[in-house]
Amino acid sequence: MASLRLSPAPSPYGCRKSLPISKLQRYEPEDESQEYSICDLKVRVSHKDTTVYRGLLTLPDSEEPVAVVVKTDFFAETLRRKAFEHEVDMYEIHLWELQDKAIPHCYGLFQYKGEDAKVSSFLVLRDCGDPIVEPRNLTSSFKSKVINAVYYIHFLGFTHGDLSYDNIIINKDGSPFIIDLEFAKPHVCGLKERLLIGEESRDVGCTEMMQCAALMRAWADVYVKLEGVYTFYRTDLRRGNMDYLLSLLTHCHDDPTVYRPYVEELVEQVEAEREFYRNIPPEKRVIAVE
Numbered sequence: 001m002a003s004l005r006l007s008p009a010p011s012p013y014g015c016r017k018s019l020p021i022s023k024l025q026r027y028e029p030e031d032e033s034q035e036y037s038i039c040d041l042k043v044r045v046s047h048k049d050t051t052v053y054r055g056l057l058t059l060p061d062s063e064e065p066v067a068v069v070v071k072t073d074f075f076a077e078t079l080r081r082k083a084f085e086h087e088v089d090m091y092e093i094h095l096w097e098l099q100d101k102a103i104p105h106c107y108g109l110f111q112y113k114g115e116d117a118k119v120s121s122f123l124v125l126r127d128c129g130d131p132i133v134e135p136r137n138l139t140s141s142f143k144s145k146v147i148n149a150v151y152y153i154h155f156l157g158f159t160h161g162d163l164s165y166d167n168i169i170i171n172k173d174g175s176p177f178i179i180d181l182e183f184a185k186p187h188v189c190g191l192k193e194r195l196l197i198g199e200e201s202r203d204v205g206c207t208e209m210m211q212c213a214a215l216m217r218a219w220a221d222v223y224v225k226l227e228g229v230y231t232f233y234r235t236d237l238r239r240g241n242m243d244y245l246l247s248l249l250t251h252c253h254d255d256p257t258v259y260r261p262y263v264e265e266l267v268e269q270v271e272a273e274r275e276f277y278r279n280i281p282p283e284k285r286v287i288a289v290e
Helices: 079-096 140-155 206-213 242-247 256-278
Strands: 003-006 024-026 035-046 053-058 065-074 106-113 119-124 166-172 176-178 223-226 231-233
Touching: 003 106, 003 119, 035 065, 079 106, 079 223, 140 176, 140 206, 223 256, 242 256
Parallel strands: 003 035
Antiparallel strands: 003 024, 024 106, 035 053, 053 065, 065 119, 106 119, 166 176, 223 231
């Protein structure tokens, strides 16, 4: 039976409990008897229900330690054994083929039975970096990779269930990884074609994919500025809508028609963007699942 031993480490601020020093037993044990150990543990983040450590994992068949994160409910008032078991099943069973591609590599779930017979959980994952801090700085390429990663989860029959910037990790190479699969559940995705960065928002047939696109700021801006004059709704900027657009500017000038050339130019710019996305060949919109 595989087991894990943790080196002494600081507890979250204000907590009197210390991490267990005895061996933790692996959930769903493998046939081989292997012992893992994690040293240099440091608290990365601690909330009411969850504490996350960073550390170095020593594997039985390797001398090189691996940077990992350890997610635990050990310090929580309410333990979530079933939730952790569900999450590790997502990593190791349902989405195992996405490990190291769209989700981190999982080294297993280890459990500790305390004196009160309550079971604490320790989920060990490869450390893939830090969460998104400034979404406004994300590149179009990165946004596409995040959308694809979430779709791959959907393609295998599940929603993530808790998409947020905290649950999207960026590694040192700038690639995204989706974490926190605790709320994943079965799903049949209605998305039929690739979402393209910069196109206008539309119903794509899947609530979570719409949420993902909004989170990544993938759609074209809802508002378009006529600099120094007015901010229009993008959906209003259409050929044949000029009288209405000019009527919106009556408070800016006694004769809003003075703005006509500038509004026409803005409309043509937006219509050209629409035309660009309409003319993208169907094969470019095919979702290729690697």
